Amino acid sequence: MPVNILFAARADQWRIYQAPLTKALLEQGVDATLSTDLAPEDVDYIIYAPDSAVQDFTPYTRAKAVLNLWAGVENIVGNPTLRIPLARMVDHGLTQGMVEWVTGHVLRHHLGMDRHILGQDGEWRADAPPLASDRRVTVLGLGALGEACARMLVRLGFPVTGWSRRPKDIPGVSCLSGDAGLQAALKAADILVLLLPLTDETENLLNAETLALLPQGAVIVNPGRGPLIDDDALLVALDRGHVAHATLDVFRVEPLPAEHPFWAHPNVTVTPHIASETRSETAAQVIAENVRRGETGEPFLHLVDRENGY
Structure with a gap:
C-alpha cells in the first residue's frame, strides 16, 4: 500500500x-x-x-x-x-549556501572591502588589512550551520571562538558554553556571527549589556534570526561607534519596513533574508x-x- x-x-x-x-x-x-x-x-x-x-x-x-x-x-x-x-x-545545500554567505561577509569586513568599493573618489588608500590570524571571529550557535561556518573560517586562518548552550568539541575552534562562556566569546569577537536558533533564552541575546562586551569597533553579521538582537540597543551601539558595522540578513518584521532606521543607517548593510535558502x-x-x-x-x-x- x-x-x-x-x-x-x-x-x-x-x-x-x-x-x-x-x-x-x-x-x-x-x-x-x-x-x-x-x-x-x-x-x-x-x-x-x-x-x-x-x-x-x-x-x-x-x-x-x-x-x-x-x-x-x-x-x-x-x-x-x-x-x-x-x-x-x-x-547540505542550505548549509553550503550559509557557509558561502557568512564567509563572504566576514572576509568583506576583515579586508575592509567597502572602503575601496565605495570610496572611488581619487584618494589612494594604501592601508593593508591584518592577516586573518590577527582577526578574531566568534560564532554564536554551533549547530549544523554554525559548525560548518566555524570550520570554514578556521581553514581560512581566523582564530575562531564558538559558543553554544551545551558543550561542543570542534577541531580548531575554541568552544565555550554557559553564561561565563558567552561573556568570554563576546569579548573575543572582532567579528561576531550569529547563528543561534530563536528561543525564549536567545531572544534579545544581543542587548545593551552584551553589546558592551564586544571590543571597540566590532562588526556584527547576523544571518540567524532577527529577534536575537535588540534593534534599539544595536542602533545606540552603532551611533556611538562601539559597533563599527552590522550586516543583517534577518529581522523581526520581514520584509523590513521601508521606514525602519536600519535602511538609512550608514553603518548597516541590509540583505533580504538571502543568506541561505x-x-x-x-x-x-x-x-x-x-x-x-x-x-x-x-x-x-x-x-x-x-x-x-x-
Whole structure:
C-alpha cells in the first residue's frame, strides 16, 4: 500500500517541490502518494512549512512525523496539537549556501572591502588589512550551520571562538558554553556571527549589556534570526561607534519596513533574508530519507528537542 504524504505548504512551493520530491522518493524505494489534498485520517507523513494553512494537527491520527521544510522551527515547535515527531531541515545545500554567505561577509569586513568599493573618489588608500590570524571571529550557535561556518573560517586562518548552550568539541575552534562562556566569546569577537536558533533564552541575546562586551569597533553579521538582537540597543551601539558595522540578513518584521532606521543607517548593510535558502532538490533528498527511515523502523534524522525548542 502506498505511503500517503501530505504537502502542507504554499501553492507556489508545491510547484517547486513536486518533481524533486517524487524523484527522491522513487530513488529511496518509497511507494508514495504525494498530494496537497488528502483526508487527514489517511496521512502518514506531513511535509510542512510553518506558514501552511495546517495549524491543527489533531485530525492527523495516523501520521508518523512532521517533516519541516525550513531550518527554523520556532513557529511550530510550541504548537500544542503537535504530538508526533518533528524533524527540522538540515540540508547540505542550505548549509553550503550559509557557509558561502557568512564567509563572504566576514572576509568583506576583515579586508575592509567597502572602503575601496565605495570610496572611488581619487584618494589612494594604501592601508593593508591584518592577516586573518590577527582577526578574531566568534560564532554564536554551533549547530549544523554554525559548525560548518566555524570550520570554514578556521581553514581560512581566523582564530575562531564558538559558543553554544551545551558543550561542543570542534577541531580548531575554541568552544565555550554557559553564561561565563558567552561573556568570554563576546569579548573575543572582532567579528561576531550569529547563528543561534530563536528561543525564549536567545531572544534579545544581543542587548545593551552584551553589546558592551564586544571590543571597540566590532562588526556584527547576523544571518540567524532577527529577534536575537535588540534593534534599539544595536542602533545606540552603532551611533556611538562601539559597533563599527552590522550586516543583517534577518529581522523581526520581514520584509523590513521601508521606514525602519536600519535602511538609512550608514553603518548597516541590509540583505533580504538571502543568506541561505532551502534548495528543493537537496531538501527533497533529506525528506525522502526520513520517510524511508520511518517505513523501515529506523530513527528519524534531525529530530527537534521540544524542551530546548530546536
